[in-house]
Amino acid sequence: MTALEFPLGLLRAIVVAFGLIWGSFLNVVIYRLPLDLSVVFPPSHCPGCGAPVRAYDNIPVLSFLVLRGRARCCGMRLSARYPVVEALGGALSFAVFEVLVRNEPVLGRALAIYGADLAFCLGLVAAAFIDAEHMYLPDSITIGGVVLGLGTCSLRGMGFYEALLGTVAGFVGVWLPFIVMYRWVRGVPGMGLGDAKLVALAGAWFGVLGAVVVLFAGAVQGTLAALVLYATRGNLEEPKAVREDREALERAAALGDDDARKALADDPLGTAPEPGLLRARLPFGPFLVLACLEFLFLGAWFRGRYFGLFF
Ligand SMILES: [Zn+2]
Known part of the structure; x- marks a missing residue:
């Protein structure tokens, strides 16, 4: 049937x-x-x-x-x-x-x-x-999705080790350059761990090539969106809930709450963003998600068109 x-x-x-x-x-x-x-x-x-x-x-x-x-x-x-x-x-x-x-x-x-x-x-x-x-990507979705992706890789014609390699490559490919190395140079991470886990999810689902395409396509679309927003509004504000959470912690810290002070110090979002396009805080997750959906529905066509000679 x-x-x-x-x-x-x-x-x-x-x-x-x-x-x-x-x-x-x-x-x-x-x-x-x-x-x-x-x-x-x-x-x-x-x-x-x-x-x-x-x-x-x-x-x-x-x-x-x-x-x-x-x-x-x-x-x-x-x-x-x-x-x-x-x-x-x-x-x-x-x-x-x-x-x-x-x-x-x-x-x-x-x-x-x-x-x-x-x-x-x-x-x-x-x-x-x-x-x-x-500006937060729950582990229950990213890591849960990786587990589901590894468990169902054969449905996408992939072997387990291929999917595992995609997962590791996706995570390390964001974590090493954009979190570890970026922090050495700029003092703050350029992306969150949640973004690394989301690209790992793309790797579990699509393999190494898919993770690379998703990261690249997400970055290109995110940059374009940032430029358009900046050009039309003149500034890029962080999400309202992020600012409100930080202000609540700052008030608690000012009243002598040590847990709040520690939470602020540990959080990459614990200080107000500096002005300017390059320092703007734009959530990257939605653009990675967009790229994942594009790859899911257009990936076969894309591979045939641009990678037919190699894969
Ligand atoms: Zn009501």
Whole structure:
């Protein structure tokens, strides 16, 4: 039995609905993971007044449109991030099915590829939004993703040692030049350990070549975005939550809290950023995530076009 023996329209509808529901769960992950809260308990409640969200008000994308972006309970304006993340879940689920699964003849293998690649995509989306807001990439996503990538490498036609080599190369390729060596020269690291783990995740999924392409494509797109933002706004501000967290620690440290003082000293984000484009603090995670998704969906085409002679 192959996936194509089901009516294609029905399969597509199921795949999109499934992705939308996961997108809805991703909103919970993006909100709660950086706050160290459980992602499964308690069930969703209104960020404004704390009232539980009713099931019919929790339909992905649709509820937001019907309620015109306001909570039914207290009328609080809801972030556009909610429907955007839900729609991304639906779109990525559809893309995984269309690009990576549809032509797989063995049903069990098709399901395994769908599950693994969708989990990869969803984890990446959560990581991108969390990093954009907090400049922090949770280990549960990056290291968890590496473990899943190593365990499922055969689904991508890769051997275990190839995937392991990609993981190590991805990590060391960021850690050595951009953290260790950069710190010798400039006194501060140029990237975070979370970025190194995210490139390691790309290596676990795509091998050494994929990790190199993801790092390069992420850097190019991040630089372009920084230039465009700088040109249009005149400055690049660090994310609001990062500044607020630091200011809260600084107040605690000023009142004699030694733990807060130590946390500030250990944190690369513990001092206010210096002005100027080259010193700007731009989260790199979202651009690495973008590059990972591009490689996932366009990688085969890219390899055929540019590396066909060598691989
Ligand atoms: Zn409310």
